[in-house]
Amino acid sequence: MTSTESTTVALSNVERQREVRRVVQSSFLGSVLEFYDFLLYGVAAALVFGPVFFSNLPSTVATVxxxxxxxxxxxxxxxxGIIFGHFGDRVGRKSMLLWSLSIMGAASFLVGLVPPESVIGPWGAxxxxxxxxxxxxxxxxxWGGATLMALEHADPKKRGFMAAFVNAGAPAGGIIGTLMMGLFSAILTEDEFLSWGWRVPFLFSALMLAVGLYVRLRVSESPLFLAAANQKEAKVSSEVPIMAILRAPRTVLxxxxxxxxxxxxxxxxxxxGLSYAVDQGSAREDVLFGFTIGQIAAIVLILAYAKLSDRIGRRPVMIFGCIASIVLIYPMFELLKAGGILFTALAFVVFCVGQNAIYGPMGAFISEQFATHSRYTGASVGYQLASLVGGGFTPTVVASLYAASDRSVMPVLILIAAISAISAVFLWLSQETRTRDLTK
Structure with missing residues (x-):
């Protein structure tokens, strides 16, 4: 090899590493913005929307x-996941990420403008x-597009760690959203906060959207997607991605x-958990700031568990997370019951020890199950199906169990432990994907 060739290769490698960092940063930032908006709604639903949009109902019923x-x-x-996955597998990951970010930012901004029940009645809800x-x-x-952009640009030995930056964006977005909500809760009176203070964090989404779009426009398309797209003679090139997934649904399930x-x-x-802590007597701002401390721990643990999964495999780390969650769920709620910012913060850190062991390696674990031509669809559907079954109705169910049991938290603990045990079983039945060749 000549010196010129060597320099070209070296420069190419340097440029490639620079692009990988840019893509991972973009995926992380996009995830921060998306989850800021999505989880901010969860905080508002637990603490604000009941009295603002359901003020004619008893407090417990309003929360439900x-x-x-x-x-x-x-x-x-x-x-x-199906819509964006289809077009992400057909036309590319990058363009779909621009659309998803724009829709999220616009929706969150508009939440901040919804009139209360006193103005437009039930139409606000x-x-x-x-x-x-x-x-x-x-x-x-x-989620699928951001995870794949990081995963498909990454060194095969670092896929778990690189993909985990997307999941690390969730607590980072939660930190920003919770700090914003906690700040306005702390500096305003109760009436001011419920009247207009809670709206400001949602309106702030417009600025975050502008920053996110600027960063995303500067990254390159996934190299694995481009390689697959260039194989025009491949049999799978004409197959609809969702059909490839539905023909073998066992993997997704x-x-x-x-x-x-x-x-x-x-x-x-x-x-x-937030509303329970407030119900037990903790000040709203103490709960929000305690939760923020837990989310800081979550960022570190998500990345640490993902890095560990690159060494010993996704399944062992995630099964540990399920077992730890079963063991730690009771102490966590006891800490929430004790109240105060210190015990509340410790409760949320304890929560992260188990949950983040599942969540950290999850991006790589799910994405590595599928071939490139249907990976966006498969990863998105698998992830979102899990989120629907596990997350969609859980807050409503646990709040209902809590209310129906005369405010006993025990039924909630049993439900969460049972769900964790189910996941442990299916992780045991799943395939290890750490060493899978994603080019095939």
Whole structure:
């Protein structure tokens, strides 16, 4: 090899590493923005929407109704996964990510403008559901594309770690959203906060959307997608992606049930857990800031568990997460019951120890199950199906169990432990994907 050739290769490698970092940063930032909007709605549903949009109902019933609007987003996520997955597998990952980010940002901004029940009656709740459905469609398309962009650009030995930056964006977005909501809750009176203060974090989505679009426009398309798209003579090139998935549904079903505990834990704690802590006497701002501390721990743990999965495999780490969640769920709620910012923060950190072991390697675990020509669709449908089954109705179910049992948390603990056990079983039945060749 001549010196010129060597320099070209070296420069090419340097440029490639630079592009990988840019893509991972873009996926992380996009995920932060998407989950900021999606999880901010969850916080508002737990603490604000009941008195604002369901003020004619008893407080417990209003909370259940409010969390019902939260569930609408989960219903729409599989639809978004199918739509964005189809076009992402056909025309590319990048363009779909631009669309998903735009829809999410617009929907969240509009949530901040919905008039309260005192102005337009029940139509406020109807508008909330419509906007929540838009959020669900957007997030349904976002996760798969962002994960694949990171995964398909990454070194095969670092796929779990690189893909995990998308999932790490979830708690990062939650931190920003919770801090914003907590700040306005702390500096405003109760009436001011319920009147207009809660709206500001949603309106802030417009600025975040502009930043996200700027970053995403600067990244390149997935090299694995481009390679697959160039194989025009391949038999699979004309196959509709969703049909390739439906012909062998076992993979999607096993993957979804293997991951369902992560979403059940996440949605229960980010909604019911917050309202439970407030119901036990903690100040709203203490709960929000305690939750924020837990989310900081989540970012570190998600990436650490994902890196570990690159060494020992996805399944062992995720099964550990299920078992840890079963063991730690009771102590976590006892800490929430104790109240105060210290015990609340510790409760959310304890929660992260188990849930993040499932969530950290999940991006690679799901995506590696599918071939390139249908990977966006398969990964999106598997992930969103798990989120629907595990997360969509869990807040409403646990709030209803809590109310029906005269405010006993035990039925909630039993439900969450049972779901974690189901995921552990299906993880045991699934295939290890750490060493799979994704070019085939």
């Amino acid at each position: 109704a409010s969390l019902g609007t939260f569930a609408a987003g989960y219903l729409a996520r599989p639809i978004g 109807v508008i909330l559901v419509v906007l929540r459905l838009m959020q669900g469609v957007a997030l349904g398309g976002e 096993v993957v979804a049930l293997a991951c369902v505990a992560s979403f059940a834990l996440q949605s229960a704690i980010t909604t019911f």
